[in-house]
Amino acid sequence: MENLQEIWVKKESELAQNQMARLRVRLEHEKTKIETGITQVENLLQIGGRMTDINRCWEGLSKQIEQGRAKTDDIVSELKNIRYDLTKLPISKRAEMQACFSSLCSEANNVVTKIIDLVKILCDVKGRRFHVYFDELSTILEPSS
Numbered sequence: 463m464e465n466l467q468e469i470w471v472k473k474e475s476e477l478a479q480n481q482m483a484r485l486r487v488r489l490e491h492e493k494t495k496i497e498t499g500i501t502q503v504e505n506l507l508q509i510g511g512r513m514t515d516i517n518r519c520w521e522g523l524s525k526q527i528e529q530g531r532a533k534t535d536d537i538v539s540e541l542k543n544i545r546y547d548l549t550k551l552p553i554s555k556r557a558e559m560q561a562c563f564s565s566l567c568s569e570a571n572n573v574v575t576k577i578i579d580l581v582k583i584l585c586d587v588k589g590r591r592f593h594v595y596f597d598e599l600s601t602i603l604e605p606s607s
Contacts, residue, residue, distance in 0.1 A: 474515050475555055478547045482566050485540050489573045496576045523584050532576040
């Protein structure tokens with residue numbers, strides 16, 4: 463029969479494993495959303511440099527930055543909570559779960575990097591759109607043949 467300490471360790475271990483599994487699912491979901499966002503940005507690049515397109519891009523940038531910051535904060539917070547829960551476990555159990563947690567941290571780093579990359583892409587798109595728009599504006603004043 464298990465003693466109270468063993469029951470507690472088992473319960474805490476399961477809690478940490480469940481938290482890691484939920485975060486892993488969330489990270490996969492975020493990666494999918496990021497890939498969709500990148501595809502949408504690439505599609506916008508093919509539309510052309512009209513001012514309405516530029517304005518539409520601007521509308522989404524601050525929203526994307528805020529969402530990226532919030533997602534990053536949530537991911538870091540979840541990792542800290544999991545780490546805290548792991549520190550409560552006996553050293554032998556912690557060592558057993560370390561590889562899984564390290565892998566999860568690496569995955570989180572990849573997702574956060576993709577979030578940042580998406581925001582950078584959006585900024586680059588805006589710069590290119592303005593370049594095209596200003597080029598179009600400048601040609602209006604050139605004499606026609």
